[in-house]
Amino acid sequence: MGIPIRSAERIGQRMLTLLQNTGRAMFMLLEAIWFVQFAFSKRNRHETVGQLYITGIKSLAVITVVALFTGMILALQTGLELRRYGQEVFIGSAVAISMIREMGPFMCGQIIAASVGSAIAAQLGTMAVSEEISALEVMSINPNRFLVMPRLVALCVMMPVLTVYTNVLGVLGGAVVGATQLGVSVQAYMDNATRFAENKDLYVGLFKSFIFGIIIATVACHQGLMTTEGAVGVGKATRRSVIISFLVILVVGYIITRLFYI
Amino acid sequence: MIRFENVTKTLGSKKVLDGVNFHVGAGETFVVVGLSGAGKSVTLKHMIRLMESDSGTITIDGDVINDLGRHALQIMRSKFGVLFQSAALLQWMSVRDNVALPLREHTKMPEKDILELVDEKLELLGLGDAGDKFPSDISGGMQKRAGLARAIIMNPKIVLYDEPTSGLDPVTSRLIDDLIIDMREKLGITSVVVTHDLHSALSIGSRIMMLHQGRIVENAPPEDFVRSKNATVQSFLESQYITKKGKWEGFSHV
Numbered sequence: 001m002g003i004p005i006r007s008a009e010r011i012g013q014r015m016l017t018l019l020q021n022t023g024r025a026m027f028m029l030l031e032a033i034w035f036v037q038f039a040f041s042k043r044n045r046h047e048t049v050g051q052l053y054i055t056g057i058k059s060l061a062v063i064t065v066v067a068l069f070t071g072m073i074l075a076l077q078t079g080l081e082l083r084r085y086g087q088e089v090f091i092g093s094a095v096a097i098s099m100i101r102e103m104g105p106f107m108c109g110q111i112i113a114a115s116v117g118s119a120i121a122a123q124l125g126t127m128a129v130s131e132e133i134s135a136l137e138v139m140s141i142n143p144n145r146f147l148v149m150p151r152l153v154a155l156c157v158m159m160p161v162l163t164v165y166t167n168v169l170g171v172l173g174g175a176v177v178g179a180t181q182l183g184v185s186v187q188a189y190m191d192n193a194t195r196f197a198e199n200k201d202l203y204v205g206l207f208k209s210f211i212f213g214i215i216i217a218t219v220a221c222h223q224g225l226m227t228t229e230g231a232v233g234v235g236k237a238t239r240r241s242v243i244i245s246f247l248v249i250l251v252v253g254y255i256i257t258r259l260f261y262i
Numbered sequence: 263m264i265r266f267e268n269v270t271k272t273l274g275s276k277k278v279l280d281g282v283n284f285h286v287g288a289g290e291t292f293v294v295v296g297l298s299g300a301g302k303s304v305t306l307k308h309m310i311r312l313m314e315s316d317s318g319t320i321t322i323d324g325d326v327i328n329d330l331g332r333h334a335l336q337i338m339r340s341k342f343g344v345l346f347q348s349a350a351l352l353q354w355m356s357v358r359d360n361v362a363l364p365l366r367e368h369t370k371m372p373e374k375d376i377l378e379l380v381d382e383k384l385e386l387l388g389l390g391d392a393g394d395k396f397p398s399d400i401s402g403g404m405q406k407r408a409g410l411a412r413a414i415i416m417n418p419k420i421v422l423y424d425e426p427t428s429g430l431d432p433v434t435s436r437l438i439d440d441l442i443i444d445m446r447e448k449l450g451i452t453s454v455v456v457t458h459d460l461h462s463a464l465s466i467g468s469r470i471m472m473l474h475q476g477r478i479v480e481n482a483p484p485e486d487f488v489r490s491k492n493a494t495v496q497s498f499l500e501s502q503y504i505t506k507k508g509k510w511e512g513f514s515h516v
Binding site (some may be wrong): 043131135138139141 | 340347
């Protein structure tokens with residue numbers, strides 16, 4: 001009799017904590033959105049530009065490799081199947097539609113959550129445990145304006161840009177495989193790639209990447225700012241940031257696809 | 263200036279502050295001592311509402327701070343400068359930018375004037391050559407001094423020091439103690455110092471309060487504190503080799 005009650009208590013307690021944390025994260029996000037109007041003011045310009053650089057330029061190398069190989073794998077797998085029916089010429093459209101609709105924003109979101117998101121959680125977590133966040137509060141410097149807003153702006157601006165870059169490189173990677181492994185000329189591949197993809201695919205993909213940017217910034221900043229327990233806590237916050245971002249990106253990605261395509 | 267009335271705080275299942283009452287007057291250097299976990303830092307955090315009490319009233323400069331709104335809280339906090347235990351300097355900024363941060367955030371001073379004022383404070387604290395260095399490139403003692411420079415750059419009425427000498431060598435500890443005394447004597451700043459170092463407390467304090475298990479066991483000027491009849495205080499004094507008949511006999515505040 002005691003064990004089921006204790007279990008119910010624990011579940012209830014966890015649900016309560018989950019709701020409290022979600023509420024705090026939403027409040028943090030709303031306040032950061034309010035501060036976006038000051039993103040390039042004299043006080044915030046330096047930090048905002050710095051975060052744009054870190055999120056955009058510093059992520060290019062890993063995104064280049066992942067995007068190219070994603071396109072190449074997609075082209076190879078699809079091409080081998082299509083070749084059985086003599087339709088390998090259509091790999092261009094298969095790769096382009098897959099990349100633009102789903103793989104571009106999704107891969108980009110996962111890479112940025114793992115690289116930039118984890119770095120944000122670790123940095124803010126370290127600041128929290130070394131009392132730097134408290135110091136900002138005592139100096140009446142709002143951490144949501146000083147730290148969260150520039151990261152939110154950087155991720156929301158750079159995610160769509162990086163997604164377009166991912167899409168382009170993925171399609172090019174597919175073209176290389178098409179030309180070298182499947183005997184599909186670059187001209188034929190590109191004709192197919194541009195014929196079937198619609199503007200809507202691009203818009204929805206970019207919308208997804210924008211939303212993923214908000215998700216990564218919110219989860220990473222919230223996990224970082226809530227960090228306790230010293231170095232161990234920083235590790236936990238970083239891990240939780242990546243896992244939660246991955247899961248929320250997956251679920252929200254599905255919901256957006258469902259909303260726009262059915 | 264600072265008044266605690268029946269303040270209680272429970273963290274988890276532990277009562278960290280249990281009906282604490284005390285008053286800090288203007289211009290005092292009030293030192294809070296006690297063992298680890300006695301509630302010293304929690305007391306300090308309540309003064310600037312980094313933590314909120316479960317019950318009781320905290321008054322700063324005549325204003326009850328328990329229910330202040332965000333704007334009023336900012337105004338209240340502007341009266342304080344805080345030197346954190348870890349100095350809490352922002353690691354990606356130079357020492358000069360750390361000290362200049364409150365001025366850049368809260369004043370419209372021209373950049374030239376800000377830099378002049380910052381360099382003046384850095385010079386005052388013996389950090390004239392360290393302005394361009396990053397916190398990770400300077401020693402713990404220098405970080406504390408840089409943290410102190412940031413704490414006083416806005417000319418606060420009250421400065422809070424959380425374990426200002428912990429982790430420092432005796433010479434640097436003495437230097438920090440002298441700086442705290444200077445803050446009172448030269449700038450008339452009210453200071454609240456949290457420490458477990460009784461030698462430091464006796465040197466700098468105009469009054470010393472000891473917390474034990476969330477309660478005040480002594481609150482007296484240094485010369486009376488060393489003569490306290492409270493067993494916990496005596497044990498604490500003896501643990502740091504301070505006895506009525508020893509070094510501190512005939513103790514007078516320095």
